[in-house]
């Protein structure tokens with residue numbers, strides 16, 4: 001089996017121990033990922049410390065050139081990357097080809113541009129001028145989850161490198177393959193040794209050491225709210241800069257005046273894209289009573305028509321990411337039934353013939369009849385499971401939308417312009433999509449409120465996160 005390597009000080013280095021890396025569509029290990037130790041992180045931080053000054057002092061245009069070279073090499077191997085991402089995570093190769101890998105390329109290209117456009121303010125006043133110096137945090141830690149592996153890994157690494165930081169990064173141990181391929185690409189693209197170090201392994205060993213290492217001054221984390229809280233407990237008293245992109249339980253709100261077909265398409269995409277394993281997925285669907293029955297019937301039909309199967313073939317849904325996650329999602333389906341939810345579609349394992357017969361596939365699942373305060377409507381499932389609930393009044397649905405501990409994303413479907421703006425302002429979430437879902441412009445601030453996180457990524461927000469502002473005041 002292929003053994004993946006850590007990327008430290010510009011070289012690929014073998015680890016002392018390994019973990020199995022499993023193909024979830026097949027249900028069996030197919031490669032081995034380093035089970036790195038805290039000492040491996042320490043070596044990576046030392047390498048980053050040696051590299052950071054030279055990288056920070058390089059002209060932005062030169063840093064941008066290296067980022068573009070990385071983007072070009074991923075683009076040149078797009079099909080390899082897409083296939084690898086699909087095998088590693090269970091997502092369809094079509095999704096990896098259309099979304100994950102192009103977005104990883106876009107992340108490097110976007111932040112190459114951002115590096116050359118990033119500027120600081122100055123404030124002239126009577127008798128003095130103030131300006132802001134922005135110096136890169138010398139060493140940043142970046143920790144990413146398994147659902148959009150290369151997409152989210154590079155969403156952190158690209159701005160950190162663009163800002164002039166040296167980076168120690170950890171992908172999820174569940175989906176390490178494209179991060180390993182990225183390390184090969186960085187070597188080919190001429191990224192100087194030590195500027196980016198990628199250490200594979202378990203969260204409590206590798207991730208926790210990145211967070212606790214005294215030389216890592218900023219930590220950018222995407223993952224669960226539970227681990228985010230643990231990271232905050234370590235990093236808070238050390239006064240580290242912290243960006244936390246955490247879980248969600250996002251509402252989709254369909255008003256009766258919405259474009260019915262567009263709302264239906266959007267609701268299906270929001271609920272089930274990537275097997276429901278996107279932090280932005282709309283897992284709570286609220287539909288105005290006047291169109292509830294018609295919308296419900298159409299939604300059931302569309303949900304049942306989603307083709308689940310071998311992710312390397314032409315299907316709509318692949319496998320969920322792991323055995324453990326399969327068990328968790330199936331447990332949530334049992335909870336929903338125990339709470340009195342009426343199953344409208346799915347609710348069971350899908351057995352796929354052929355090479356995927358032992359894979360972890362779940363039929364897209366819809367429930368109705370669950371109270372907004374039920375566990376199923378409160379807790380993040382992060383799988384292909386959505387709830388459907390009718391509403392009568394705008395204030396009522398806004399109350400339900402806001403009635404969870406999360407606040408990441410919401411989507412609204414209406415043709416009433418005033419209502420769209422009013423509800424967008426009233427919903428407690430970092431992102432509101434009106435008549436769309438997951439329509440992204442990389443310049444916009446990205447992140448959540450409440451239990452969905454702290455801080456914003458995207459555009460210059462990310463560049464600000466990875467730099468320290470210093471005010472210089474000159475008396476004239």
Ligand code: NAD
Nearest residue numbers: 144145146171172203204207208223224227245246247279
């Ligand atoms: P997770 O929190 O289990 O793991 C995320 C990463 O943190 C992994 O690399 C893991 O190894 C590492 N980790 C685990 N324990 C750690 C510790 N004690 N210290 C440091 N690092 C540690 O999350 P996951 O299961 O990989 O991903 C799913 C979660 O991510 C969901 O809750 C989802 O909503 C969230 N997510 C959020 C966003 C967002 O932008 N808000 C995007 C994608 C996923």
